Amino acid sequence: IDIMPAEITGWADVVLPECSYLERYDDLRILPGRVPSIALRAPAFEPRFNSKPAWWMAKELGHRLGLDAYFPWNNFEEYLDGRLQKIGSSLEEMKKKGVLVLEDQKHPLFFEDGAEPTFDTPSGKIELASSTLASYGFDSVPKYTPHEEPPEGYYRLIYGRAPTHTFGRTTNNPILAETMLENEVWLNPTVAKLNGIRNGEYVVLVNQDGARSNKIKAKVTERIRHDCVYMVHGFGHTDKRMRRTYLRGADDTALITRVKVDPIMGGTGMRGNFVTFEHVV
Incomplete structure (x- = not known):
């Protein structure tokens, strides 16, 4: 299921085209907070072409599988x-209000007045040294571990997003492609001079494991540190059916061949990869 063509949908045998959030109802947005509220997302216009909301797909598939009992309503x-x-409200009321503020359900942000504060720790107190971590064999106060530094001639690969695009989903959109057709690799002027790279020149990035990128335009700027490079995620598609973005810019994910895993909470870090430059002949 996807809203727009994407490289990953090219691997699917069947693609169900979903309509956008402007063309469908979504489930209620319930915000707890000190003053709870409920918000409605309603369609601004009818779905175009043969796209359908995801609830419709789920209900129709459920019907064909004999699971009608799980969808005891005719529509969303x-x-x-x-x-x-x-x-005590209704869809008709929410269509008019958009947001329903539940003033009668106000509650304290942290604790009731006069209540003895307690915390979800073995001691019931704020623990600067965690007895839970210690019980699992970790340091009760985590010690700083220096991160790995790039090898000689390599630079830490940093990636991020641009306000123009949503991940890699919208790079093939004709209107958005006009505003940002390809990504660039940002590098510090000192790094550019050291590697003989001019602003606007195309280079190839090669990571510490030999993974290579498509050619990408260099952006020489003081807005990046001298020990790392930066690029916007979502470009460098290799599916020819993505006509506007095919081989435009470089794919950062192809250069992320090493993933760090936090031993305590399992979080992953993907900015432990390093790249160097090759000139495009």
Whole structure:
């Protein structure tokens, strides 16, 4: 299921085209906070072409699998109205208000007035030294571990997003492609001079394991440190059906061949990869 063509959908045998958030109802957005509220996302116009909302796909697939009992409503409006009726509201009211603030359900942000504060720790107190970590064999106060430094002639690969695009999903969009057709690799002027790279010149990035990128335009700027390079995620597609973005810029994920895993909480770090430059002949 996807809203727009993407490289990953090219691997699927069947693609179900979903309509965009502007063309469908979504489930209620419930915000707890000190003053709880409920927000409605309603369609601005009808879905185009043969696209459908995901709820419709799930209900139709459920029907064909004999799972109608799990979808005891005719459409999503009926489902939303049923939820809202339980709190004394309705879909009709939410269409007019958009956001329903539940003033009668205010509650303290942290603790009730006069209540003894307790915390979800073995001691019931704030623990600067964690007895839970210690019980699992870790340092009760985590010690700083210096991160790996790049080898000689290599630079840490940093990636991120641009306000123009949503990950790699929108790079083939004709209107958005006009504003940003390809990504660039940012490098510090000192690094550019050291490697003989001019602003606007195309280079190839090669990581510490020999993974190579497509050619990417260099952006020489003081806005990046001398020990790393930066590029926007979502470019460098290799599927020819992505006509506007085919081989435009470089794919950062292809250069991420090493992933660090935090031994305590399992989080992953992918900025432990390093790249060097090759000139495009």
